[in-house]
Amino acid sequence: MCIKKRLKKGFTFIELMAVVVILGILAMYVMPKMFGRVDEAKVTAAKVQIKSFEQALRLFYLDNNFYPSTEQGLDALIAKPTTGRIPEKWREGGYLEKNAIPLDPWGHEYIYLSPGRNGEDFEIISYGKDGQEGGEGYDADISSSEIEGSQKN
Numbered sequence: 001m002c003i004k005k006r007l008k009k010g011f012t013f014i015e016l017m018a019v020v021v022i023l024g025i026l027a028m029y030v031m032p033k034m035f036g037r038v039d040e041a042k043v044t045a046a047k048v049q050i051k052s053f054e055q056a057l058r059l060f061y062l063d064n065n066f067y068p069s070t071e072q073g074l075d076a077l078i079a080k081p082t083t084g085r086i087p088e089k090w091r092e093g094g095y096l097e098k099n100a101i102p103l104d105p106w107g108h109e110y111i112y113l114s115p116g117r118n119g120e121d122f123e124i125i126s127y128g129k130d131g132q133e134g135g136e137g138y139d140a141d142i143s144s145s146e147i148e149g150s151q152k153n
Contacts, residue, residue, distance in 0.1 A: 039129065039138045042105035046126045046142045049102060053077070053110070053124050054144055056095035063089045067122050073112045074101045074124075104142075106131060118145050 011019075056077045061067055064087035068076035072084050077095040081087065093099075104110055104126040116123030123145050130139040 042129070043138065043142065045105045046128075047147050049104065050110070050124045050126065050142065050144050050147060052096070053112075057122055059091070059095050060087070061121075063087065063091055067114050068112075070112060070114050074110060077101070116145055120145055 053074060057067055060077060066085060066087075068074075068081060069084045072081040075081075076087075078099050078101060079094065080090040101110070106126075106129050108127060108131040111125040111127070112122065113125070114122040123143060125144070126142040127133055128135055128139045128141055132139070133141060135141065
C-alpha cells in the first residue's frame with residue numbers, strides 16, 4: 001500500500017509577508033523618483049504652454065502690428081479686445097487652437113506683462129508649484145524671458 005501525502009498548495013503567511021515587505025522596500029525606492037519626474041514634467045509642460053502663447057502672440061502681432069497690453073492680457077488671443085488699443089485685423093476664431101486660456105500645470109493663471117520686466121515686448125510667467133512669486137526648485141518662477149530658445153524682441 002502506497003500512502004500518498006496530500007500536498008497543500010498555496011503560500012504561507014510568512015511567505016506573503018516577505019513579499020509585502022519586499023514590495024514596500026521597492027516602493028520606498030521607486031516612488032520618490034516617480035514623484036520627482038511628475039514635477040519635472042509639469043515644469044516642461046509650463047514651458048511648452050508658454051512657447052505656445054509666444055507663437056500665438058507673434059501671430060497677433062503680425063496681424064495687428066502691436067502686442068496686447070497687460071490689461072488686455074492673454075484673453076486677447078481668444079476674444080477680440082474691447083478696451084485699450086483695439087486690433088483692426090483680429091483673426092476671427094482667435095489665435096489659440098482651443099478657445100480658452102489654459103491654466104499652468106499647477107492650476108494657476110499665467111501672468112502676462114507687456115512690455116516685459118527686462119525690456120522684452122512681452123513676458124509670460126508661471127509662478128511654479130507654489131503659485132507665489134519667487135521661490136526655488138519646483139516653486140521657482142518660469143518666465144518666457146528665461147526659457148531657452150524663446151524669441152526676444
